[in-house]
Amino acid sequence: QQQVKQSPQSLIVQKGGISIINCAYENTAFDYFPWYQQFPGKGPALLIAIRPDVSEKKEGRFTISFNKSAKQFSLHIMDSQPGDSATYFCAASLDARDDKIIFGKGTRLHILP
Amino acid sequence: DGGITQSPKYLFRKEGQNVTLSCEQNLNHDAMYWYRQDPGQGLRLIYYSQIVNDFQKGDIAEGYSVSREKKESFPLTVTSAQKNPTAFYLCASSGQGLGTEAFFGQGTRLTVV
Numbered sequence: 740q741q742q743v744k745q746s747p748q749s750l751i752v753q754k755g756g757i758s759i760i761n762c763a764y765e766n767t768a769f770d771y772f773p774w775y776q777q778f779p780g781k782g783p784a785l786l787i788a789i790r791p792d793v794s795e796k797k798e799g800r801f802t803i804s805f806n807k808s809a810k811q812f813s814l815h816i817m818d819s820q821p822g823d824s825a826t827y828f829c830a831a832s833l834d835a836r837d838d839k840i841i842f843g844k845g846t847r848l849h850i851l852p
Numbered sequence: 853d854g855g856i857t858q859s860p861k862y863l864f865r866k867e868g869q870n871v872t873l874s875c876e877q878n879l880n881h882d883a884m885y886w887y888r889q890d891p892g893q894g895l896r897l898i899y900y901s902q903i904v905n906d907f908q909k910g911d912i913a914e915g916y917s918v919s920r921e922k923k924e925s926f927p928l929t930v931t932s933a934q935k936n937p938t939a940f941y942l943c944a945s946s947g948q949g950l951g952t953e954a955f956f957g958q959g960t961r962l963t964v965v
Contacts, residue, residue, distance in 0.1 A: 832952060
């Protein structure tokens with residue numbers, strides 16, 4: 740119930756292509772779905788986040804698509820660049836005081852120059 | 853500058869010794885977290901605290917201990933009971949309520965020899 744399943748584990752995309760990372764969750768009470776980006780040797784940082792009352796959120800080249808009925812959400816990186824090479828984590832949480840953030844296992848993305 | 857600070861960045865210890873990792877935040881966040889990151893394992897929750905003087909075990913708490921005597925500080929002790937302590941440790945904090953972004957420190961890489 741508390742898991743967030745992320746795929747693929749690793750992804751290689753040509754420069755200019757679209758990178759797509761998928762996540763699925765089980766707990767329908769989750770109401771906040773962020774994506775974090777992590778560069779080697781650094782801590783993760785928030786990239787973009789969505790709430791279940793919208794089906795899509797776009798910020799620059801990054802878009803989250805959210806399918807509430809399927810309990811799935813995905814990150815799309817348009818016009819992928821070598822600087823996007825990083826590890827990406829999806830996550831889910833509740834807006835409840837006693838709850839914690841649940842992270843997926845991460846996707847290592849490599850953009851070929 | 854507001855943020856979350858972990859120290860030291862690199863730490864070497866002999867097997868059998870306890871070691872304490874520091875985590876300080878000046879974001880006035882109630883919630884703080886410790887994660888362990890190993891290659892291919894994603895972010896695994898060790899302990900988390902939603903309020904001062906209270907904390908809960910995460911998924912891999914065995915061999916670790918924490919304290920939360922001040923809102924700003926959440927130190928993690930890796931004890932000699934932790935069988936495989938060499939890892940990258942990440943501390944995070946978050947506020948409560950809508951859009952609960954987690955802010956991460958830069959991490960501490962612990963190597964036990």
